[in-house]
Amino acid sequence: xxxxxxxxxxxxxxxxxxxxxxxxxxxxxxxxxxxxxxxxxxxxxxxxxxxxxxxxxxxxxxxxxxxxxxxxxxxxxxxxxxxxxxxxxxxxxxxxxxxxxxxxxxxxxxxxxxxxxxxxxxxxxxxxxxxxxxxxxxxxxxxxxxxxxxxxxxxxxxxxxxxxxxxxxxxxxxxxxxxxxxxxxxxxxxxxxxxxxxxxxxxxxxxxxxxxxxxxxxxxxxxxxxxxxxxxxxxxxxxxxxxxxxxxxxxxxxxxxxxxxxxxxxxxxxxxxxxxxxxxxxxxxxxxxxxxxxxxxxxxxxxxxxxxxxxxxxxxxxxxxxxxxxxxxxxxxxxxxxxxxxxxxxxxxxxxxxxxxxxxxxxxxxxxxxxxxxxxxxxxxxxxx
Amino acid sequence: xxxxxxxxxxxxxxxxxxxxxxxxxxxxxxxxxxxxxxxxxxxxxxxxxxxxxxxxxxxxxxxxxxxxxxxxxxxxxxxxxxxxxxxxxxxxxxxxxxxxxxxxxxxxxxxxxxxxxxxxxxxxxxxxxxxxxxxxxxxxxxxxxxxxxxxxxxxxxxxxxxxxxxxxxxxxxxxxxxxxxxxxxxxxxxxxxxxxxxxxxxxxxxxxxxxxxxxxxxxxxxxxxxxxxxxxxxxxxxxxxxxxxxxxxxxxxxxxxxxxxxxxxxxxxxxxxxxxxxxxxxxxxxxxxxxxxxxxxxxxxxxxxxxxxxxxxxxxxxxxxxxxxxxxxxxxxxxxxxxxxxxxxxxxxxxxxxxxxxxxxxxxxxxxxxxxxxxxxxxxxxxxxxxxxxxxxxxxxxxxxxxxxxxxxxxxxxxxxxxxxxxxxxxxxxxxxxxxxxxxxxxxxxxxxxxxxxxxxxxxxxxxxxxxxxxxxxxxxxxxxxxxxxxxxxxxxxxxxxxxxxxxxxxxxxxxxxxxxxxxxxxxxxxxxxxxxxxxxxxxxxxxxxxxxx
Numbered sequence: 001x002x003x004x005x006x007x008x009x010x011x012x013x014x015x016x017x018x019x020x021x022x023x024x025x026x027x028x029x030x031x032x033x034x035x036x037x038x039x040x041x042x043x044x045x046x047x048x049x050x051x052x053x054x055x056x057x058x059x060x061x062x063x064x065x066x067x068x069x070x071x072x073x074x075x076x077x078x079x080x081x082x083x084x085x086x087x088x089x090x091x092x093x094x095x096x097x098x099x100x101x102x103x104x105x106x107x108x109x110x111x112x113x114x115x116x117x118x119x120x121x122x123x124x125x126x127x128x129x130x131x132x133x134x135x136x137x138x139x140x141x142x143x144x145x146x147x148x149x150x151x152x153x154x155x156x157x158x159x160x161x162x163x164x165x166x167x168x169x170x171x172x173x174x175x176x177x178x179x180x181x182x183x184x185x186x187x188x189x190x191x192x193x194x195x196x197x198x199x200x201x202x203x204x205x206x207x208x209x210x211x212x213x214x215x216x217x218x219x220x221x222x223x224x225x226x227x228x229x230x231x232x233x234x235x236x237x238x239x240x241x242x243x244x245x246x247x248x249x250x251x252x253x254x255x256x257x258x259x260x261x262x263x264x265x266x267x268x269x270x271x272x273x274x275x276x277x278x279x280x281x282x283x284x285x286x287x288x289x290x291x292x293x294x295x296x297x298x299x300x301x302x303x304x305x306x307x308x309x310x311x312x313x314x315x316x317x318x319x320x321x322x323x324x325x326x327x328x329x330x331x332x333x334x335x336x337x338x339x340x341x342x343x344x345x346x347x348x349x350x351x352x353x354x355x356x357x358x359x360x361x362x363x364x365x366x367x368x369x370x371x372x373x374x375x376x377x378x379x380x381x382x383x384x385x
Numbered sequence: 386x387x388x389x390x391x392x393x394x395x396x397x398x399x400x401x402x403x404x405x406x407x408x409x410x411x412x413x414x415x416x417x418x419x420x421x422x423x424x425x426x427x428x429x430x431x432x433x434x435x436x437x438x439x440x441x442x443x444x445x446x447x448x449x450x451x452x453x454x455x456x457x458x459x460x461x462x463x464x465x466x467x468x469x470x471x472x473x474x475x476x477x478x479x480x481x482x483x484x485x486x487x488x489x490x491x492x493x494x495x496x497x498x499x500x501x502x503x504x505x506x507x508x509x510x511x512x513x514x515x516x517x518x519x520x521x522x523x524x525x526x527x528x529x530x531x532x533x534x535x536x537x538x539x540x541x542x543x544x545x546x547x548x549x550x551x552x553x554x555x556x557x558x559x560x561x562x563x564x565x566x567x568x569x570x571x572x573x574x575x576x577x578x579x580x581x582x583x584x585x586x587x588x589x590x591x592x593x594x595x596x597x598x599x600x601x602x603x604x605x606x607x608x609x610x611x612x613x614x615x616x617x618x619x620x621x622x623x624x625x626x627x628x629x630x631x632x633x634x635x636x637x638x639x640x641x642x643x644x645x646x647x648x649x650x651x652x653x654x655x656x657x658x659x660x661x662x663x664x665x666x667x668x669x670x671x672x673x674x675x676x677x678x679x680x681x682x683x684x685x686x687x688x689x690x691x692x693x694x695x696x697x698x699x700x701x702x703x704x705x706x707x708x709x710x711x712x713x714x715x716x717x718x719x720x721x722x723x724x725x726x727x728x729x730x731x732x733x734x735x736x737x738x739x740x741x742x743x744x745x746x747x748x749x750x751x752x753x754x755x756x757x758x759x760x761x762x763x764x765x766x767x768x769x770x771x772x773x774x775x776x777x778x779x780x781x782x783x784x785x786x787x788x789x790x791x792x793x794x795x796x797x798x799x800x801x802x803x804x805x806x807x808x809x810x811x812x813x814x815x816x817x818x819x820x821x822x823x824x825x826x827x828x829x830x831x832x833x834x835x836x837x838x839x840x841x842x843x844x845x846x847x848x849x850x851x852x853x854x855x856x857x858x859x860x861x862x863x864x865x866x867x868x869x870x871x872x873x874x875x876x877x878x879x880x881x882x883x884x885x886x887x888x889x890x891x892x893x894x895x896x897x898x899x900x901x902x903x904x905x906x907x908x909x910x911x912x913x914x915x916x917x918x919x920x921x922x923x924x925x926x927x928x929x930x931x932x933x934x935x
Contacts (some may be wrong), residue, residue: 109912178756178757178800178801178803178804178808179803180754180757180808180812182639183637183638183639183670183754184636184669184670185669186669186670
């Protein structure tokens with residue numbers, strides 16, 4: 001696992017400042033250990049040294065971001081990147097991806113940055129966003145009160161409970177680390193061939209995927225949802241590869257499937273439904289073999305138990321009734337069983353058409369082709385008037 | 386003819402070891418299958434000179450069954466025991482030497498294949514890690530430390546059949562030029578035990594000089610192989626930076642450190658270098674450059690033409706013969722230059738204007754790197770810990786207690802040079818000087834095949850003479866530090882004597898080559914050594930009969 005920790009340094013500030021984004025440096029490092037807390041009451045803390053030597057990549061951004069949400073989105077995109085590339089799970093709670101932020105503010109028109117304050121203990125993108133916004137306000141308030149000199153170079157902790165930052169330690173200046181080029185790590189010259197091989201082996205990255213989905217005609221909401229999780233995106237791609245309609249596939253995944261995953265707390269790789277069967281399901285509805293309503297029933301079956309669309313249709317006898325004679329029989333039966341309502345309908349209460357349609361559908365156990373049903377029903381209802 | 390002084394042979398010596406007189410008339414079976422090393426022993430035939438290869442002689446004696454490995458080992462161990470009380474070159478002597486020798490004899494007895502270094506007794510500088518012996522780096526902070534692994538160079542020697550005799554004394558972590566900065570003992574120069582053997586690899590140089598072992602490993606950050614080689618009258622080879630893996634060498638200044646070789650003959654330094662060279666995945670700075678057989682072009686003296694080095698362009702570095710260099714040394718080097726001319730070389734003076742900048746640049750860079758490298762000795766990860774109430778005191782007290790004066794001074798200098806506000810004036814400037822020095826050497830070596838200079842401005846001085854004058858001691862490194870800054874290979878071999886001590890003191894000539902051109906240095910050195918008349922670089926402290934297979 002490589003990408004373990006992302007430092008982004010957004011020198012955030014209030015609306016009257018401005019920056020540009022490029023990545024400043026990559027730092028290869030290695031992890032040393034992780035603290036393991038047993039319980040909040042425990043006096044003891046264990047140090048898990050099994051991470052010693054695990055490679056770690058630090059990415060330091062330029063001071064380009066102006067708001068908390070921008071910085072959080074930058075970090076989220078890096079998380080998508082490490083997940084797409086399969087270099088790490090990018091999980092912030094587990095510490096597989098960490099993010100420290102630096103915040104400085106300056107008055108409009110000033111070219112040099114203000115004093116930089118580092119914030120640690122950010123365990124989610126939302127805390128990244130909120131901590132930055134809090135820190136911007138804190139520093140802006142100090143400036144507005146003429147207490148700008150109280151902003152010092154330090155490391156502050158984000159306290160999730162209190163929703164504020166507090167001083168953790170005052171920091172030494174950068175040069176006092178006495179950095180110099182590490183002679184035991186010579187420069188690495190990468191051959192063009194090596195670079196080309198890496199480039200050619202790259203999967204489709206989040207940004208490319210989003211552009212592709214956009215060009216398929218999907219809405220921005222659909223694009224963001226599908227491309228957010230590499231596994232969802234792969235499921236979607238596999239489904240449409242079987243020929244499914246793009247919009248229909250997106251709707252199924254974002255609708256019933258996403259809802260099921262959320263309730264059951266499952267990832268898309270853990271559900272029993274396969275892209276192959278989702279594609280079958282969409283095709284069966286489109287082809288008229290089953291109704292949309294039946295389709296939802298089958299989907300639930302597929303999500304929980306697996307199996308094939310064809311198998312479930314046969315097993316449960318769910319094939320749509322599309323034989324006009326059979327439907328006509330059912331319509332006749334419903335009309336004869338409800339003479340009172342028929343009389344009312346013919347007396348002008350045409351709204352009762354829905355009632356009759358519902359009765360026929362109930363009789364067919366939902367299998368009657370709705371279009372055919374309505375056509376025949378209307379003919380019969382209006383026949384003797 | 387060049388050696389104006391010849392050590393008289395009448396000084397008190399340790400008695401001759403009877404084992405050398407032993408002859409074993411076991412069947413002289415052909416053991417050609419064992420000759421896995423391509424070098425022939427033609428260079429040795431009929432010779433019993435001080436410069437003939439101990440490795441080849443040992444090999445010849447073993448394979449012809451004139452001697453057993455046990456007898457060989459015993460003879461060296463006996464001499465070691467006799468000389469050690471006055472020399473103190475070893476911090477630790479292995480107690481498994483005879484057992485390893487016996488194992489080897491058993492294998493030879495069964496006609497099994499043995500490695501090219503079979504039975505070769507190697508001493509290893511104590512800043513090079515050995516898993517079966519303590520490795521202290523000459524420091525209290527690592528007293529009793531036993532690494533769980535062998536340095537790559539040591540592993541290779543063992544794999545080829547070499548037997549590690551023991552660990553040799555050094556200036557703490559290689560920081561010093563006299564071996565007086567060892568935390569444990571002061572080593573004496575075998576030519577005059579009131580004098581220093583040089584440093585920091587003083588133990589390894591003295592051990593080879595006194596024939597306590599056949600060859601030895603040292604390390605060279607600013608001259609720590611070459612200057613003691615010169616002081617002790619042995620051959621010292623500093624390879625190109627990256628030629629030998631530094632894995633298992635306790636880091637002093639990582640961009641300058643190299644493991645080097647000592648031998649009593651050029652051939653032995655060549656054999657040893659060949660054994661330990663090559664890329665190592667455990668050292669990212671070790672070179673993937675091909676390792677040629679450095680000794681395959683050696684020619685026996687009997688086969689040499691009258692001008693064997695005809696056409697070779699030698700540059701005598703003008704700045705190394707300036708004031709501040711003992712006249713005896715200058716005379717010896719000029720004599721060596723004319724000797725090279727007689728061998729057919731064209732010798733001209735070459736100027737390296739940046740030469741004098743090397744010393745300050747070296748002491749800034751080496752100290753800076755050491756201040757970082759030595760931070761690992763915190764009493765927690767390695768070695769000795771001083772009990773303390775809290776963590777910072779534990780670090781501080783362990784270091785205060787563990788490090789010697791010279792090491793502390795260099796850590797402080799390095800820390801200062803890297804500090805905010807001084808970085809540009811010191812570290813950065815020194816790096817710029819380093820680049821200039823590299824360029825000037827490159828230019829000089831484009832015009833010349835080999836550059837020559839003294840290995841040190843003086844011969845060995847008295848113990849204690851410069852102990853309280855570090856600047857005078859540092860100044861003694863002027864001849865060697867530039868070569869480390871440029872990362873080039875250099876060979877030091879004895880070329881003459883100056884007055885001093887009971888029988889005179891040896892002087893070494895330094896031959897500097899282009900990167901990875903150790904082969905040329907060894908070839909020239911080999912011819913130089915064989916044709917140098919009337920010089921016998923065997924110190925008076927030992928018996929003169931050192932030819933084990935005579």
